[in-house]
Amino acid sequence: MKTIKLLFIFALSATLFTSCYTETLVDTIIVEPPVERPITINELLNSYELWYVDINATKGYGEVPFLQKAFTISFIQGVLYANNNIVGLGYTGDGFGIDVGAYNAYNMILDVSHDLDGFETFDVYQINANTIELYNPRLDTSYFLKGYQRKNFDYDFVFYDNIHYFLQEYEAWEKTFTSEYGAINEFDHENYLQFLAGGNDTTFRSSKDELGLNPNYIFWDYTGVYGVGDVDNDFYLKTLTLDYDFMGNEYFELTVIDDETIELFHPSSKTVYRFLGRGYIQYLKTADGKTAEKKRKFRKDKVDNPRENTRV
DSSP: OHHHHHHHHHHHHHHHHHHHHHHHHHHTOOOOOOOOOOOOHHHHHTSSSEEEEOGGGOBSSOOOHHHHHOSEEEEETTEEEEEOOSTTTTTGGGGTOEEEEEEEEETTEEEEEETTTEEEEEEEEEEETTEEEEEETTTTEEEEEEEEOGGGOOHHHHHHHTHHHHHHTEEEEEEEEEOSSSOOOGGGGOOEEEEOOSTTSOEEEEEOOOTTOOGGGOOOOEEEEEEEEEETTEEEEEEEEEEETTTEEEEEEEEEEETTEEEEEETTTTEEEEEEEEEEOOSSOOTTSOOOOOOOOOOOSSOOSOOOOEEO
16 A cells, blocks of 8 residues: 555656646747848849939949949849930830840849940948949949839830930931921021030030931031920920020920920920931940940039030
């Protein structure tokens, strides 16, 4: 009997001990949250199809040429694509633009070998869900890019917000139409216009040469200052002011008909003109190897402080 009692006490003690241990063990279990894997630089660069270069957000005094040219850049399997032109925006390269170089991305570092501008390296920082910073240590300058998918990127906004670059993308604009209505005026005699890239982006030239000439053979007999402006409540209508010293400022309402045709309405005479773009300039390289010195920068949309202009 005594033996049975001792065995019972031992079994009960073991059961109680095991129960207490189990409760203590359960009470001290800590459930750790899953560890999130940091996004890699290639995942970040490929999270959006298009990166819009917000040129006005740039910090620093240096300039990376290929970023100054580009409206958007894209990173596709080691190839860098860019939309450098307003003409064809949204259509060229299925919306990506043209192949402008190669890139290598690792450890939040981006190395770019541009076909014309050579090698540049950047430190890459994610600012928010759709914004990245490309910091160039050589120039101590940062560019800020906003990410979009092609299907929700507002190509029209970029086009009309940068009409002055569109005007620069042809070697000449040839007058193809003058309305029969409207008062006779001095501008009736101007057959060609040219808007020059580079410098301060405000220089235009005009010519009275006969129609049908190759742009290379046009004699530009006047050089002046121009400005492009906005119209309240009509995003798709712009103003164009040409400063002629002998005629004063010629003011027009500018409408884009298509990628190579513009219409100018001259309010003072009620005359409508149409100009066709001749000699398309692709900003990187052309069939004959020519390149144009175009870069985007902050601008003013009006003509001010016009310099002295002369008819040759």
